[in-house]
Amino acid sequence: MNSKALFASAFGTLMLAGCVNLAPDYQPGALPVPADLPVSQAETETVQPLLWDDVVTSPALKQVIGMALEENRDLRVTAANVRAARANLRVSRSALWPALGASATIQDGGTFDEGSASAARFADSTYAQIGVSAWELDFFGRIRNLNDAALQTYLATEEGQRAAKISLAGTVAETWMQLAADYELLKLANRTAESQTESLDLTRELFAAGTASELDVRRASASVAQAQAQAAEFEAAVRRDKNALQLLVGAPVPAGLLEQASLFPAPVELNLPVGQSSLVLLDRPDVRAAEARLRASNANIGAARAAYFPSISLSGGVGVASGSLDDLFNGNGTSGWTFAPAIDLPIFDFDRRRGNLDAAKAEADAALAAYQGTIQQAFREVADAAAISDTIDRRLSALAQLTEDTQVTFELSGERFKSGLDGYLTVLDAQREYYNAQQQWILASLDNNLNSIALYKALGTWSEE
Numbered sequence: 001m002n003s004k005a006l007f008a009s010a011f012g013t014l015m016l017a018g019c020v021n022l023a024p025d026y027q028p029g030a031l032p033v034p035a036d037l038p039v040s041q042a043e044t045e046t047v048q049p050l051l052w053d054d055v056v057t058s059p060a061l062k063q064v065i066g067m068a069l070e071e072n073r074d075l076r077v078t079a080a081n082v083r084a085a086r087a088n089l090r091v092s093r094s095a096l097w098p099a100l101g102a103s104a105t106i107q108d109g110g111t112f113d114e115g116s117a118s119a120a121r122f123a124d125s126t127y128a129q130i131g132v133s134a135w136e137l138d139f140f141g142r143i144r145n146l147n148d149a150a151l152q153t154y155l156a157t158e159e160g161q162r163a164a165k166i167s168l169a170g171t172v173a174e175t176w177m178q179l180a181a182d183y184e185l186l187k188l189a190n191r192t193a194e195s196q197t198e199s200l201d202l203t204r205e206l207f208a209a210g211t212a213s214e215l216d217v218r219r220a221s222a223s224v225a226q227a228q229a230q231a232a233e234f235e236a237a238v239r240r241d242k243n244a245l246q247l248l249v250g251a252p253v254p255a256g257l258l259e260q261a262s263l264f265p266a267p268v269e270l271n272l273p274v275g276q277s278s279l280v281l282l283d284r285p286d287v288r289a290a291e292a293r294l295r296a297s298n299a300n301i302g303a304a305r306a307a308y309f310p311s312i313s314l315s316g317g318v319g320v321a322s323g324s325l326d327d328l329f330n331g332n333g334t335s336g337w338t339f340a341p342a343i344d345l346p347i348f349d350f351d352r353r354r355g356n357l358d359a360a361k362a363e364a365d366a367a368l369a370a371y372q373g374t375i376q377q378a379f380r381e382v383a384d385a386a387a388i389s390d391t392i393d394r395r396l397s398a399l400a401q402l403t404e405d406t407q408v409t410f411e412l413s414g415e416r417f418k419s420g421l422d423g424y425l426t427v428l429d430a431q432r433e434y435y436n437a438q439q440q441w442i443l444a445s446l447d448n449n450l451n452s453i454a455l456y457k458a459l460g461t462w463s464e465e
Contacts, residue, residue: 021141023148023302026295031278032372033379039274039386049283049461050272052169055452058267060260061176064245064253068172069165071250078157078164085154092150095143098135098314104128126324131317131338142306145299152296159289162462166285170457172248173268174450179241180261181446185439186234192435193227199414199431200224203424216424223428227435263445268452274386274459281378283461290371297364304357311344381458388451396448399441406434 056062069075107125138144200220206212242258261267281287315338322333346353413430416422 020139021144021302022305023141023145023299026298028291028294028371029368031281032376033278033281035278036276037274037278037280037379037386038383039276040390048273050456050459051463052166052173052456052460055269055272055456055460056169056173056267057269058176058260058262060257061173061267064176064249064257065169065172067251067253068168068249072168072248073250075161075164075168078161082154082157082161085150085157089147089150089154092147095136096138096147098132100130101133102128102130125321126333127319127321129317129319131319132315134313134315134342136311136313139312140306140309142303142311145302145306148299149296149303152292152299156289156292156296159285159292162285163289165462166457166460168248170453170460172245173453175241175244175248176261177263177267177446177449177453179238179245179258180263180267181442182234182237182241183261184263184442186231186238188435188438188442189227189231189234192431193224193231196220196224196227196431199424199427202418206418211420212424219424219428223431263442263449266445266449268449270448270452272452272455274382274389274455278379280459281375281382284374284378284459285462287371287374287378290367290374294364294367294371297360297367300360301357301364304353304360307353307356308346310346313342313344315340315342378458381454385451385454385458388447389455392444392448392451395444396441399437399444403434403437403441406430406437410434 052065053062056065105125105127109125136143200217200223203212203216203220207214207217242253245253245258282291318335318337320333320335410427410430410433413422413427417424417427
């Protein structure tokens, strides 16, 4: 075969390469959740995605979240994983193209016996070549499917990084609001302890005057101790919240920022728009990451199937050979080329290829179940947030009325106790009810704020702008 025919044959082979893809058709299936989200007052079919800096309104909280996005160590690990996946993708893509290399050898030799018949084996020689080493022609899509799998793995890590940022921003906001609530509970406990102390002093005066019993004094003293114990408990909770924020941020948070944590006014938007269609769940970064992993497993099946078919590779090069180094560069050397196609045909491997294919199919089934499970989890998160959104206003209204009623009851019972009409037990019960009502109001306000963050984490997206 002459050189023209040989190169024409090689060109035809290259044109055929990559015409077959043995990966199964991508089938994610129908949404494993109802078509409509369980929201009673949907704005429209679709709404704009939620961004954290639109949901968060407190400047101090925005600053803390910004610090966390820069300093959080878990986020740095995620970013490193993205860089590693990007590098692996470059490695995978390189297999699609021939690798060019250059080589050269120099041999200086001579014989001890001048008349030896094998003297040519010990003569001087030089050789230089540029060529292609074992470039596999991707007839059956093995390399392309491995490349697709690497691409989808990279995309999954990118989406995972976005999901991690959303989760971090939401978790920082939740911890901030817990700190704000504990601040409020601590202030309430301190006010109650002061009020109880004043009642104890009054009770002791009445006891000295003979209009109150020792039992009343003991009950008043016990209520003071209880309030002081709760104040100490909430002070510890505030310190724990600050420690949690420091860990989430990954760097010291200025004390001046922490002191600005407050529930009133709310540090987040409380009435976030929610669409009706469940398709919005497909835009969640964690759902997109799960889908990318599903696509990667689909491509791995194609690569495993391709292993059943012959593998064809090409190698060749052009070079110059001479008897001396001077001849190699002055044009007296011998130039030439080599072309060496090779085929590797698997015959029997004790079910290794079958095992790899079965494993790839099982991994694809697991990836599909994980993808659908991620969608179902997303639907539940929205449904849980909607359940609070639909009832929180009624809860807050009822607690506001409860707080007002128990406050009036407490004040009236105090007046009756001073007049000698009731014992201190009535005052103590009224004060306990008033205190509990105020606690419930603070906790309900916390739930209202946390629910906005829950909606953001359930329906939010991430913008790198």
